[in-house]
Amino acid sequence: MKSQKVRDLDDRELKHQLSEMDEQLFRLQFQMSMGQMDGLKKVRAMRRTRARIYTILREREISAAAAGEKK
Numbered sequence: 001m002k003s004q005k006v007r008d009l010d011d012r013e014l015k016h017q018l019s020e021m022d023e024q025l026f027r028l029q030f031q032m033s034m035g036q037m038d039g040l041k042k043v044r045a046m047r048r049t050r051a052r053i054y055t056i057l058r059e060r061e062i063s064a065a066a067a068g069e070k071k
Contacts, residue, residue: 006052011060014053021050 006014025046031037 003052003056006049006056011057014057018050018053021046021053025050 009017025043028037028039028043028046032039032043
């Protein structure tokens with residue numbers, strides 16, 4: 001998922017995406033440990049997307065705190 005697409009989502013949708021991705025990532029890692037799958041690229045892409053989501057959530061949190069301090 002591209003960063004612009006992630007930025008267009010609201011916080012509730014991002015947190016929902018994170019919970020789904022955590023569950024899916026757990027399944028993929030379990031399958032890889034059992035030797036059932038060669039999904040290394042998929043796991044890497046999912047970890048990158050999770051990092052993007054966490055970064056955007058943190059940016060929003062910081063900007064909200066800064067806006068609160070200015071008032």
